[in-house]
Amino acid sequence: MLPIFGLIIYANLVQGYTTFSPKCSTPNSTVNYVSGPNTRGTLDILWSCLFTIVACTWTVLHLNVPEQRNGRDPGKIGDLKWKIRGFWSTFKWMLGTALAPEILIAKNVADLHDASKSCAEMEQFSNQNGEVWTKTHALFANMGGFVIVSHQKDGKSLPGQEVTHHLRAHHIYSLRADGTLPKLPEVTAEQIWDKSKSDAFVRVIAIFQILWICAQAILRASQGLASSQLEVAVLAFACIAMVLYFLNWEKPQGVKSAIILLSYDEQLPDHIHRLLEREGDQGINRPISNIMSGEPSRALDTWLFLLSSTAFGGIHLIAWNFVFPTSIEQTLWRVTSIYLTVSFPLSWGGGWALSEIPDNSLYDWIFVLIFGVPPVLYGLGRMFIIVEMFRCLLFLPPEAYIATMAANIPHVG
Template sequence: MPTTLTLLTLVLATTATAADSSPSSLIGWAPEPDGRGTFGLLCSCVLTLTICVWTALHLNVPAARSTVRSRGIERIKWVLYGIFAPEIVVATAAAQYIVARWLKREIEKDASHRRGSSGDDKGTGDDHLSRHTWDMTQCFYAVMGGFVIDRPAYGHEAGVERVTITPEGIRLLSFVGKLPEIHESQIQDKSKADWMAKSLVCIQAGWMVAQVVGRLIESLPVSLLEINTCGHVVCAVLLYLLWWSKPLDVLDPTVLGERHDDVLSLMSACSSMSAVGGVTDIRCFVYSPAGSVDESEVELKGNGGQEDGKVLVTTHLSIGSPGSRDPSRFLGFDIGDLRPRPMPATIYEHPRRAPRAAYEYHIDQANPTVSPECLRTYFAPPYDSNNLRHSTIYCRRKFPDVQQSKQPHVPMSLTLLTQASKAADALWSQCTGRPVYHTVYFTTVPGIGVFLGETDYVVPHVVNFPSMANLGLGQVNVHRDALRSVLALTAAAYGGLHSAGAGDRFPTPVERTLWLFASLVIACSGAVLWFFFLARQVWPRFDVFVSGAAPGARLAGLGQRGWVKIAKAWFFGFVMVVFGAARVFLVVEAFVSLREAPAALYETPEWSDFFPHFQ
């Protein structure tokens, strides 16, 4: 798509001055009978623009209690995104496509591994595990929030809440051999794809692009509105390609049943939805594999350094852990005692993640290390008989920031913990045979124990917009470099198309200058965002400046000065205003410029009337 827009940009740039725009040849409203008129031009462009954006949108499964009104508002909101910021919609589609492709590839790896293991003479005991694979339609169905679970609502024993499984959650189900079995035909029954409507849209879009190219070939002027519409048409075509396998307007998701209870309990415990006071209980639970040495029997030696009885230890965070973004908030140690410690293996396998993969800090065993609420609950039978049990050395709830929280602590239910412990055994067993995934699912602290890695396996609802976190430090499944590149190239091509098509067709020089400035802002916006989020990813100090807090600053009561925060807020606010104004101006000016246009604009190539289209 960026290539198509680039070619159209070059054609417009070389023919922009071909039209006669002398004052004597400028007219206002043109009637219909003698050729195409102003009303016909407006209708064809508005119709093409609207149906292209409307039909190209493939939104995610709506929230459980959504209404017809809320779904309509959501769709109108995205239509406006498609009109004023089409590259944002393209970036959203690209993010979903990248995640679906990643999920498909990971599922195929799991199936291939199990087929290879089944051929091993020694046997692995994996015969009961799933070996089927998914196609892109099934993966898109998962990415759009097609799988949900009903779990006990927080703080209500009898209440039930519906939550959605994320792509990471589906990938975990596949990894432990419990990938849901759903056929493509079942998904298509839920989808409301209308191929007749899409075919008519393609014909109308093809006519719009063909008549613009034809006018350029015959040296006839092209209106700004047509240029703007063509940009949206090409973006809509790319949306069709990216969302080709994505179901359309699915309202009823698939509810997973009892077969997945153990793994679903583990996913719920590891997700931020289970956090109380910003901390999940699972963060303090050590996993002891069957047959391993009990945690209480392990002598804490740390990494060879001691200061006044404090032992130096290192936490190796799991991939996708929220600790990668704010390690002090995750671990609880202040800025004076927490420092990065990249490991050679991480540097080799995940070079960009290495600076945020491991952190050193000191633990003082002389002081109480477990919070009172955890002591009362998790150190009494039957909580102390699971493979997942509370650590005797580390407790995140013991730190002052959590102790000061007014939110009451509700302990994890014994049923959920028992089920999560069984799932952890299955997960550990799979990681034993595929050690490269150990860093994905477990956080390790040598000398203390192994902890389950925290990732949002379940969320209240999968929103349509992937969030800016996916351009910086987000979930593990998004290839951020590819997503940033799509956004940068699409924005550059879209802005370049408008700037190259400017020529001298404007009623006033001021409008031409503003048009070129707005086009340049949009063309550069993608590249600016590309460098901005890349800098946050690879330059920790810049990320500290943007986020406003260094590791441990919040816990230590430190932070940026007030005037720095105010200056940043004003700067980012100014950038957003300029960015939004540029987009609105391009769309509005495309219509307003027709008040004074070249007379040749309303001449039509003879062949265009024979091309099927809506007028």
């Protein structure tokens, strides 16, 4: 928040404190109803947009089950340490979502693909024994929700201290197939949702705020009233948030503790240790699945990701003819918006073309140009958009301060 206020104060100094304070009249006598003013201020725009951005980047996060504490760092200092660690992890994801929300789309479509694949694999056990394995089970497993506990020294723990090994859905499949697990986890989807910390009330408020932003944009466009670049950027976040709400419909949120499937008083059995090493470590923070692999089963995921990334960048093109502080900034906004719109589709197309040509001495250089340079340019473009949308808030035309009937709809701002 401080940089934003600093920007506002600095702009006021540069412009010689060019401020305007509207004066609204009040009734001379008691009346039954007083309508709201038909104007809005700079801070009205700022607060409503900031709240929507926070809502879009905080409530959409469905993070993995965190590392289990297992009695480490006892006392109040330890409690504070682990709370800060949890908050910092969420905050980093929130910042990442603000910079590149398309990446979160990619992660979630990949998670859905993995969950669907897991349900197909587990179907044989469900048919045999009536065991239950839903997409919610698979998503929860891939979040690190199921664990095996052993007691050993692993470099991080003291001798005899409890060690948690997070499993993924394919680990559980292998353990069930070789008989280590006599049955799939006897946990219902309702019990998994009971561990979810998703706040339905907060999410409803966030959705209403998103719908209000969309209604505001439509009303202003229909009445020919100017909007701010910040509102356009927030509209893009709102669209991404609605997609993420849909993608995460069956995924628990905010789970802090895992469900123990197996517990060993001593070290982990060798065959389980080999399984975890062979099929990926116990960790749950795996890299994002490669949805651009070209596999037929990934086609829907790929197209959904490319469509969302194109839409997110394309929405910024709405501000093509908006008022900017300088013509150079207007040109930079246009060029950046176009690049954000086509960046991922071009990278995907370049990767597909690269896979069709035989290896040669230029292969590595082409690979770097296709997959190395675009993310850097994309990051710079996003930083420019973020800075510019706040800067332009101080140079809006007069009609941008005219309020619409949306001001009478309950919202945060």
